[in-house]
Amino acid sequence: MNNHKAIVETRSLAIGYRSSGAARTVATGLNIQLRAGNMVCLLGSNGAGKSTLMRTLSGLQPALSGEIMIDDRQLGTLKPAELAQKLSLVLTDRIEAGNLTAREVVALGRTPYTGWLGSLTKKDHFKIAQSIEQTGISLLLDRHMHQLSDGERQKVMLARALAQDTPVILLDEPTAHLDLPNRVEMMRLLHTLARATRKAILLSTHELDLALQTADELWLMHPDGTLLAGLPEDLVLSGAFEATFARNSFSFDRATGTFIIHQPLDNAQIYLEGPEGPLFWAKRALQREGLGISRYRDAPCLIRVADAKNGFEAEIIFQNQTFKVSSVQALIVQMHLLFPSHGRSAAS
Numbered sequence: 001m002n003n004h005k006a007i008v009e010t011r012s013l014a015i016g017y018r019s020s021g022a023a024r025t026v027a028t029g030l031n032i033q034l035r036a037g038n039m040v041c042l043l044g045s046n047g048a049g050k051s052t053l054m055r056t057l058s059g060l061q062p063a064l065s066g067e068i069m070i071d072d073r074q075l076g077t078l079k080p081a082e083l084a085q086k087l088s089l090v091l092t093d094r095i096e097a098g099n100l101t102a103r104e105v106v107a108l109g110r111t112p113y114t115g116w117l118g119s120l121t122k123k124d125h126f127k128i129a130q131s132i133e134q135t136g137i138s139l140l141l142d143r144h145m146h147q148l149s150d151g152e153r154q155k156v157m158l159a160r161a162l163a164q165d166t167p168v169i170l171l172d173e174p175t176a177h178l179d180l181p182n183r184v185e186m187m188r189l190l191h192t193l194a195r196a197t198r199k200a201i202l203l204s205t206h207e208l209d210l211a212l213q214t215a216d217e218l219w220l221m222h223p224d225g226t227l228l229a230g231l232p233e234d235l236v237l238s239g240a241f242e243a244t245f246a247r248n249s250f251s252f253d254r255a256t257g258t259f260i261i262h263q264p265l266d267n268a269q270i271y272l273e274g275p276e277g278p279l280f281w282a283k284r285a286l287q288r289e290g291l292g293i294s295r296y297r298d299a300p301c302l303i304r305v306a307d308a309k310n311g312f313e314a315e316i317i318f319q320n321q322t323f324k325v326s327s328v329q330a331l332i333v334q335m336h337l338l339f340p341s342h343g344r345s346a347a348s
């Protein structure tokens, strides 16, 4: 977060839908600020209202009440061409333009400056080339949009938004179709762009872990229609992050920032110790097998894990006997022999 001026600011904003006179409110009392140079991640469960907020902030749908200010102007008073020079929107699931090449789509980003028939100036060409370089899509330029994968299309749409060169960029689930390395790359790119170009970037995402690591600020949309904004670390430590995604089937570990599917048990038989890496993976495998991990070192069975040349080794100490294993798989097999009535082997 920083102290720069808010480019987008809402005052007592209520968002939702109106049909035949009746309003369905999705969220109310939104007083949020999007600042230059910040990347903000908008998080919330399915149906919390992320897309509704994105669409309202970008002028695609009207607010139920309240104000949206963009660069000190009320959103509703901006002409479409003015708005297009202030804010660009990247939607994921509605990418049309099948017959255009990627190059043509990126060039369309300059429309707010050139008009539909306007020819491109030196500056336009520079902005287009820059956005192509920033998104790494130079090999896709001559291909038609319908010949691209979902993830490739997504990058082209980001390049188009960058070519539009607006101080505000809104992206609705920009990582939805990307594989893990590309998701990481996209988040890093957006964060770098926000910093380097002083753009205000707001993106909605379900990538909780990546958002925690990269966002300057999180906006948490709660199913009760409220929104909490803050530094990721503050929202984690206050418990707000956890509360937004709370479910009975898993919990969030504030210490590591990870979701835990299997909880340690007070009455479990196994205690694990050793260096962080092998400890983490051994614990995960044992818990998946239904072999409960104890919080207490005086549990009947002690497993001492260690780093090894081939990745992993462990000693299992149980009833005055020691068993050595050199893979996580061997550990699991041995544990099922020692505890035949526990975990998955007991069920099968």
Ligand SMILES: Nc1ncnc2c1ncn2[C@@H]1O[C@H](COP(=O)(O)OP(=O)(O)OP(=O)(O)O)[C@@H](O)[C@H]1O
Residues within 6 Å of the ligand: 017, 024, 026, 044, 045, 046, 047, 048, 049, 050, 051, 052, 053
């Ligand atoms: N056109 C519509 N008319 C009425 N209600 C709608 C409309 N579109 C969405 N909604 C409702 O508004 C609420 C918020 O939906 P929205 O799509 O904004 O959620 P979201 O957080 O983006 O969800 P997801 O993570 O599943 O994409 C939901 O309860 C949804 O059913």
